[in-house]
Amino acid sequence: MSQGQSDIPITEQCSVRWSHAEPAEDGYAGEQDGGCRLYPGHIPTSPLQKALLAAGSALVALYDPYRHDMVAVLGETTGCLVLPNLRDKMKNDPEGSRVLQERPRIRLSTLDVEGLRRLPDGTLGREYLRFLEDNKVSPDTRMPAKFVDDEELAYVIQRYREVHDLMHTMLGMPTNMLGEVVVKWFEAIQTGLPMCVLGAAFGPVRLNARKLQVLATELIPWAIRSGRNANCILNIYYEQRWEQTVASLREEMSIFPPPAVRV
Template identity: 80%
Template sequence: MRQLLLRAARAGVPLLLRGGPAHPGRARPSHSEPRGRDGRGEEEEEEMEGWQQLYPGHIPTSPLQKALLAAGSAVMALYDPYRHDMVAVLGETTGCLALPNLRDKMKNHPEGYRILQERPRIRLSTLDMAGLQGLPEGSLGREYVRFLEDNKVSPDTRMPPKFVDDEELAYVIQRYREVHDLMHTLLGMPTNMLGEVVVKWFEAIQTGLPMCVLGAAFGPARLSSRKLQVLATELVPWAIRSGLNSSCFLNVYYEQRWEQPVESLRAELGILPPPAVRV
């Protein structure tokens, strides 16, 4: 299973999909299938007629294919939590209930609704990095850039969605991925395993995404006993309280808030000040 998933990830993941090509219309039927006039199997022709690529990179999948992808990506993500490609597949194939709920929260909020309409992206090509670096200390933009530099991460590493069968919901999960580093910034958490687990607890409460719940539940297995104690006594209770108390973080138009102080935005959202512990 691990080798199959590794090969699938390198090839764009669809190797796990029975009859599911990376691009509609390129499937190769088995030699035993009856073929149509163009050389495709009749059953395959009927299946592919219903396929429609809803956005660039979209790979239509059946419920069974999604279940197989979810199971395989869950195994790989638990084996290696830093396999962001597998984490991404898991989020897309298990978010069928949580994503519509998040979209509705955005639609029912003035700022969230505007985000859905305008579809902003957080990428190096859309960010004025020099301008953000020149903002005052403590501002969202300056602290976000500091986070990227200190942890040697880039917003361009976020994978585009592939398996979400709704164009608007695909944007919702893309937005979630692109503001993940801003959650680290607001919560004051680094990208080490302890910091990631804390952020996942907050995101699990906020989003209900099974991927976040699994990360929050199983991530601590890789922590030392000292860090587990800090997590259980200080960080998880704070993350849960903040997640329950805070308004939906997807309803913030961060690109228009760069100059706002981090402490001010935390207070506006309802995020409690981080505990004074070393993470």
């Protein structure tokens, strides 16, 4: 979880589409460069280059789990076998297919921050904004996809990144190491992304004995049961659910309420 702005600016709500025709920051647009660049920011890489990037990013991410740039690279370079399955889950679900077609983005520029702040306590929008402000994080810190060699799959992993903070909100987990590990266990079961599996497996090595006991006896079993039981997290159009309560959305998604333990 990267540190963001402590005072989130008020922005006007708008709709942003992921389009390969949109100019990239380096001046390239979708089909330029002989068709090698599939979307803005795409960096074509060979299998060998992906393997080297995966190995290097894994080492750095294991040493420093808060290096989210390396976590992002690891997710993209190791997720090629899993992302098509997630994409198909979205295509086969009515709400998920709308998300995949309309390509919404969760950014400060797409959030009506003052509108979310006026929502009642307990609603998804109000609790999500509270999470951002309490933890001094911003959705704009999520890295754009670069190494996924398919425009549609690049959006899928981008969407996963941008709903990560919503998973913290839904699961009631803070941004400390224990909370991150719990969310990673849930996401590993939900998505099968190797990056999530590695985070779930190796994240606990940084925890003390008391937290390890709580993790092993209470939180991991709950995260696994919830991950197996819940609907696909990418099949929710969260931007259209801000006024729904977190409790009712958990029930709809079949996520079990969090254990009553201090995280």
